[in-house]
Amino acid sequence: MDLNQLVTTSGEWLRGSGPESDIVISSRVRLARNLAEFPFIGRAGQQDRTEIESILRDSIMQIQESGDLEYVNVNELKGIDRQFLVERQLISREHAESEGARGVAIARNEQISLMINEEDHLRIQVMHSGLDLISAWEQIDRIDSLLSDIVNFAYHPKFGFLTACPTNVGTGVRVSVMLHLPALVITRQIDKVFRSLQKISLAVRGLYGEGSQAMGDFYQISNQITLGKTEIDLVKQVGDIVPVLIDYERRARDFLVRESHENLHDKVARAYGILRTAQTISSEETMHLLSSVRMGVNLGLIDDLQIPLLNELFIHTQPAHLQKLRGIELDTADRNIERARYLRRHLNKNNGDESGKN
Amino acid sequence: MMKCQKCNKTATFHITELTKGKPEELHLCEDHARQYLTTQSDEEPAVTPSLAGVLAHQLAVGQTAEELARLDQRSCPVCGITFYEFRNQGRLGCPYDYVCFMAELEPLIVNIHGETDHVGKISARYPEGTEHRTQLVRLRREMKEAIDEEDYELASKLRDEIRKIEEPPKKK
Ligand SMILES: [Zn+2]
Numbered sequence: 001m002d003l004n005q006l007v008t009t010s011g012e013w014l015r016g017s018g019p020e021s022d023i024v025i026s027s028r029v030r031l032a033r034n035l036a037e038f039p040f041i042g043r044a045g046q047q048d049r050t051e052i053e054s055i056l057r058d059s060i061m062q063i064q065e066s067g068d069l070e071y072v073n074v075n076e077l078k079g080i081d082r083q084f085l086v087e088r089q090l091i092s093r094e095h096a097e098s099e100g101a102r103g104v105a106i107a108r109n110e111q112i113s114l115m116i117n118e119e120d121h122l123r124i125q126v127m128h129s130g131l132d133l134i135s136a137w138e139q140i141d142r143i144d145s146l147l148s149d150i151v152n153f154a155y156h157p158k159f160g161f162l163t164a165c166p167t168n169v170g171t172g173v174r175v176s177v178m179l180h181l182p183a184l185v186i187t188r189q190i191d192k193v194f195r196s197l198q199k200i201s202l203a204v205r206g207l208y209g210e211g212s213q214a215m216g217d218f219y220q221i222s223n224q225i226t227l228g229k230t231e232i233d234l235v236k237q238v239g240d241i242v243p244v245l246i247d248y249e250r251r252a253r254d255f256l257v258r259e260s261h262e263n264l265h266d267k268v269a270r271a272y273g274i275l276r277t278a279q280t281i282s283s284e285e286t287m288h289l290l291s292s293v294r295m296g297v298n299l300g301l302i303d304d305l306q307i308p309l310l311n312e313l314f315i316h317t318q319p320a321h322l323q324k325l326r327g328i329e330l331d332t333a334d335r336n337i338e339r340a341r342y343l344r345r346h347l348n349k350n351n352g353d354e355s356g357k358n
Numbered sequence: 359m360m361k362c363q364k365c366n367k368t369a370t371f372h373i374t375e376l377t378k379g380k381p382e383e384l385h386l387c388e389d390h391a392r393q394y395l396t397t398q399s400d401e402e403p404a405v406t407p408s409l410a411g412v413l414a415h416q417l418a419v420g421q422t423a424e425e426l427a428r429l430d431q432r433s434c435p436v437c438g439i440t441f442y443e444f445r446n447q448g449r450l451g452c453p454y455d456y457v458c459f460m461a462e463l464e465p466l467i468v469n470i471h472g473e474t475d476h477v478g479k480i481s482a483r484y485p486e487g488t489e490h491r492t493q494l495v496r497l498r499r500e501m502k503e504a505i506d507e508e509d510y511e512l513a514s515k516l517r518d519e520i521r522k523i524e525e526p527p528k529k530k
């Protein structure tokens with residue numbers, strides 16, 4: 001697969017369409033599976049890992065669903081290309097940073113990725129733009145069933161599908177939605193919301209799996225439990241909470257518009273101003289400001305920008321994307337200059353002049 | 359008798375914590391163990407159920423150091439992992455561990471999931487998919503050990519057994 005072809009697009013999860021896509025960025029389902037005849041990755045030697053990779057790779061490329069799957073040997077990739085796949089959410093950070101035989105099969109439209117030799121032998125992922133969990137589950141279920149006809153997945157009648165870590169055993173399914181919740185952050189309600197989610201066994205993480213203070217106000221909500229419930233119940237458990245969170249976020253936005261319109265408009269306009277004029281800017285600050293601008297566009301406070309362009313800027317200003325777009329490797333200081341240049345170029349070309357409309 | 363790391367009382371709790379992949383042994387008295395475990399869960403709101411936390415909780419409950427030591431030495435006949443290694447790494451060694459450590463894993467699984475029985479998708483290929491094939495894990499390990507010990511006669515015998523179990527190679 002030619003990664004350079006992917007660089008100029010924004011990837012499935014930031015496509016910016018699908019139901020409720022002003023708040024729900026993407027819907028994702030992951031399945032953990034292991035081959036019955038090999039030890040789990042922690043006790044697998046180089047020989048085992050190589051065999052696991054070749055068996056799974058051959059099987060994946062055989063199944064019908066994979067008409068447009070392409071295989072990437074992650075072990076042979078340069079660091080920047082591995083980072084690039086992490087930024088696009090096609091592989092996990094752990095997969096990028098581990099060692100030995102491993103790879104990923106990716107669908108051209110980036111909706112499907114199958115990681116081989118991650119924490120488990122196989123991690124299947126299906127990701128759809130917007131709120132679309134049911135069809136993401138149906139798609140991954142189909143892929144899993146097709147693979148089960150070819151390989152022997154480790155399974156026990158009591159515990160279900162067996163995984164390296166007991167936290168994933170049973171269904172092996174992790175259902176998640178990524179939400180953009182800037183107004184809940186501004187109104188300081190986000191912690192309260194998350195504490196209540198944890199009480200009902202839902203986990204919350206940031207954009208790339210980091211902890212509390214999420215980058216760009218993106219949050220992933222996912223199920224914690226994988227055993228003792230059916231897959232569809234787990235899909236519903238996550239899916240049912242989404243309308244509630246959307247409602248909270250909309251109410252917080254209404255509150256801001258109503259009660260502190262000038263402050264909100266000022267915050268959004270300043271964020272836009274900085275992004276259009278900065279000469280050097282970090283990835284964190286960019287995410288933070290883009291988040292305000294994105295909310296401003298959704299609230300009609302900025303009318304000369306489109307969500308797809310903003311979504312694209314979120315991903316194109318990530319370190320590996322920035323360097324691949326530029327075609328050279330850059331250190332942090334040079335990246336910050338290049339990032340500012342990239343933002344100025346893309347945010348000022350829409351209306352042709354330097355003064356933003358208000 | 360081992361002393362608590364934070365005071366002079368006897369350490370009755372032996373906790374293995376996984377921090378950045380590096381296992382760290384903590385020996386604490388009851389009071390300090392409770393304090394440690396509760397602050398833990400406050401500081402890092404469990405993003406995924408912290409396996410280390412659950413393990414620590416579970417193994418701390420009324421277990422003497424000797425009992426723990428005996429349990430730690432038990433190993434899986436298939437992949438060779440000891441329970442101690444599992445506690446340290448938080449990852450199991452092979453599918454058969456769910457069978458051979460079932461008694462130890464069940465309470466742990468209840469802690470994490472609140473349930474012990476799978477009700478989701480059923481594997482179309484059980485039982486020949488798992489039970490029979492875990493033997494391959496053991497045979498491959500024994501073969502590797504035989505080669506390491508330069509016992510090539512045993513190694514080739516094991517190779518034949520492995521071939522018998524493995525399906526004829528699928529065509530590419
Ligand atoms: Zn003490």
Ligand SMILES: [Zn+2]
Pocket residue numbers: 434435436437438439451452453454455
């Ligand atoms: Zn084992």
